[in-house]
Amino acid sequence: MKLKLEITDIARLMQAEIAAGEKAVSAAIKDAGTGLKTAWRGQISGAGLGPRLARTIRSETYPKARPSLNAAALVWSKAPVIISAHDTGPLIRSRGGLWLAIPTEAAGKGRRGKRPTPQKWEARTGLKLRFIPRRTGPSLLVAEGRLNSKGRAVASRSKTGRGLTSVPIFLLVRQVKLRKRLDLAREAERAVNGLPEKIVAGWLDGKV
Known part of the structure; x- marks a missing residue:
């Protein structure tokens, strides 16, 4: 072995x-x-x-x-x-406890594609926003203008007021629950x- x-x-x-x-x-x-x-x-x-x-x-x-x-x-x-x-x-509320301003399609886009705020929208377009309270549904910020070919609200050039309409620019809500x-x-x-x-x-x- x-x-x-x-x-x-x-x-x-x-x-x-x-x-x-x-x-x-x-x-x-x-x-x-x-x-x-x-x-x-x-x-x-x-x-x-x-x-x-x-x-x-x-x-x-x-x-x-x-x-x-x-x-x-x-x-x-x-x-x-x-x-x-x-x-x-999350449930989103405004910082000041008042309103959240949600832009509509008529508001367009801000700089670099960001959503505009009411103040910046007024400064960019030269139009004034008017508050419309509603009992049901969101309240509104509207502007007196016209819709261009892209569906964006712009100032009316007509001297007679032709085509002038109240366009909803922002929806105002107290809070929103993000899905x-x-x-x-x-x-x-x-x-x-x-x-x-x-x-x-x-x-x-x-x-x-």
Whole structure:
């Protein structure tokens, strides 16, 4: 009977195992972060909030320069207030406790596509707004003008008053409940739950 004794370098094996684990964890974390970013962007676009808002979702994996067992991914939005509002569906009230002015289509857009305020709208168009209270439905801010080909309220050029009409420019409400249109937590939970399987699969592949 011949006996053979082999001494294995335990330290070297352990180091190789740790290296495989670092790569597996980092790869899984990066994949989960990228997947969550894609899922959030898809949910925002699917809710009709537009590709521009969807592109505010970003992701980053840390550490950037090397794999690590403590790798982490951060997924965030560059427009957190808007995203949070559509994710939670909050009740919005005016700061002064009076009215919220919601522009109609006739109000058009302000600078850089932003919604105009009554003060800025008057300054831009030269028209004066008139308050119309209503018992049912929202009260109104209207202007005496005409609608152009784009459906925007503008000053009338007619000296006879032809085409002049009272155009609703803003709807006035005490408060508004924003409809919840997103469920970002659902996608985040799905990404977290899928991490163990991704890590194990990557760890085993790295040892083959």
